Amino acid sequence: MHIHSFKDKFYRQMIALLGNALNLLDEQGKDEVFRFLISQQNPDGGFQDRGGRSDLYYSLFGGLMLGAWGKEHGAWGIERGLLKKREGERLEMETGDTDPTSRNPQPVTRNPQPATGSILKLRQFISGQSNRNVPGFIERCCLVLLQKELKTGRFFRIKALFSLGRSFWKERHSINLSYRSFVLFLTLDAALPIRGFLKMASKRMLAQTTIDVNSPCSEVAAKVFLLKMMNRDGVAEQELLKSLACESGGFKAFLHLQNADMLSTAVALFALDFAGSDLRLLRPACLDFIQSNYSDGAFLSDDGDQTADLEYTFYGLLALGVLAD
16 A cells, blocks of 8 residues: 555544554454553543653554544544534523434434444543643644544634644754654644645755665665655665665664664655555565564564553554555
8 A cells, every 4th residue: 555645634644554464363362452542542531651740642552543443433423423422412401302313313323332442542641732832843743633533622722733833843952854854744734624735844954855875774775765745766766775674574664773663664654655665575574573573462663672652553553554555
């Protein structure tokens, strides 16, 4: 599956890739992944960082995975039905209208699956974050993406979009330009209807970004992504990215390293697939790498850290989804 078409939103395509990964799992595997996903959600609806605190960055991973799960099992439709039902009950209390067909002609499932409850809890968490001063460029982008996906906080989403430019510039010394650009364009693509703006901005960013054999995998992948957005082949950059692949499977963060990691593997495969690169020679070893780092519903980083968390589970599923076809 190549995802270089601009007719769909990028984050929607990410959810589709996660769905591809879920379809590869048997029922036991799906159940294990879902149980791990739910175990990472706090009572306030946010998803845990490694310290157990509710975090926007981790909540985005959780939200995208819930989106994929909901699409496969209809939970998003049930969730919206429940919201309509609650709104109807509120209107009934205010107006005395007792005719259910006048407010919600569609039947609502009485016993929605667990994913629906998790989506509602996440919605409540994001609603609570909308009027807070969210620090950090990446966190602001995560908030906008979640607000868009959950259809909440439209006013605050617009407000946050205006502040992204200032935050983007403020963190110019702490986050590489290529990676900042990738995250920014992913966010704007989800929130704005004007696709031409993204290509115009990509052109300006490309003129300012440079990569070489010493660049980390994530930055090379971001450059490949930006080049494709400009309809430029980026063959040299794709080959540089492929040089980071390990013979034993997966991609490594830097050329001088010996071992692959899940983050680098996922972003490299995502960028190469987006660019339309042929992944057939990489597929067998990468699948072995991904499978070897699966543990009880989660994916590990394979950089020596045996901690199971939502971030690397997302990356594992994303990489698996790219290779599904």
